Amino acid sequence: MTMQPAAAKWYDSRESVYIEFCVEDSKEVQVNFDKTKVEFSCVSGKDNNKHRNSFDLFGEIDPKGSTHKRTDRCVSCCLRKAEAGISWPRLCKDKAKFAWLSVDFSNWKDWEDELHDDVSGFDKFSEMMNTMGGVDMPDFEDADDEQESVDSDNGDMPGLI
DSSP: OOOBOOOEEEEEOSSEEEEEEOOTTOEEEEEEEOSSEEEEEEEETTTTEEEEEEEEBSSOBOGGGOEEEEOSSOEEEEEEBSSTTOOOSOSBSSOSOOTTEEEOTTTOOOGGGOOSSOOOHHHHHHHHHHHHOOTTSOOOTTHHHHHHHHOGGGSOOOOOO
């Protein structure tokens, strides 16, 4: 029986990278973390399918701080980044697209774009608009009155047939 790579999903966070190997009823699970590499293997399902994934990581991890947990539906791995706060644009060092690997968009967050202040995006926009005002800004208070007299479609609408 040949070994197939297990399907996996991954996402990035500020301190860790998370990988979920989607294997049901897994047994003989082996996960090895190296500073720049992950090796995963198991036997799964009623047919005892053998899976093996081995890949070089985009960045470095802390192997001793990294963990994995087996459930009936998957094997989840938490890879502790060697340098927290560095965004990983991809999981693997190789830029190639792997058929077995996908991004876990349900857990993905653009944490690197977040600012540390508590001002919401709308509040920032409002603040910016308020600071843009000045002496040269036209007065629009009477604009509605002028518009009504010029607007030709303010009359009664004809009845529908």
